[in-house]
Amino acid sequence: MTAPGRTGHDSEWTEAWAAALEAMELEADAVEEMLRHRDMLQRTSDHALFAPPVGIGPLPLELTERARRLVQRQLDLSRELSIAIAGNRQQARLVSRLQREGPGGQPPPVFVDNRA
Template sequence: MERPGSWRTAWVAALDALDADVARVEALIADAQRVRDLPLADPWTPPPGLGPLPLDLKPRADAILTRQLNATRELAVAIAANRKQAAFAAKVEQGYGKAPPTYVDRAM
């Protein structure tokens, strides 16, 4: 039988890991240039034998979940904006679909 203290300690560690993941995503959103330099986070899976969440940690778990959902929405918006910017840049580089300039020698 596990001691209640180790059960709570395991949950605190699991929430710390989730909190760190969300903080990393929030930092990436705030500083988009670091996205190129950092690897993508691995999906979180609960450690084996974690047990049920202690009731006193539920507010923290709920707050982390809310932050995860907000970060997900912000990432989706940032990705969409990035795609729009890339499409616009491609059009600018190609001259909005116009034919490239053609030079005609009128001296002939």
């Protein structure tokens, strides 16, 4: 579909862009859900990335504000993901350091039975 002029195809054009924005919003929803459950961040690579539709032309003027809000939302999510990933890396380095510091090359115990 090419970018229509001011013809009867304007509603199809707007609907195509609305569907594209909806797909981006669903992806942002999925990222927000993952951030709420940070232990599942490793699954981010399993999700398909948004692919912009081909051939629908420029964004209709009436969808500009929605697209602007969505871009800001994605930037905010990107920042949150970066922070979460950095935190996970820091925790992984700490765990690695703790494991290396055990006596005789053995990892330190993580459970001590004091009943004996």
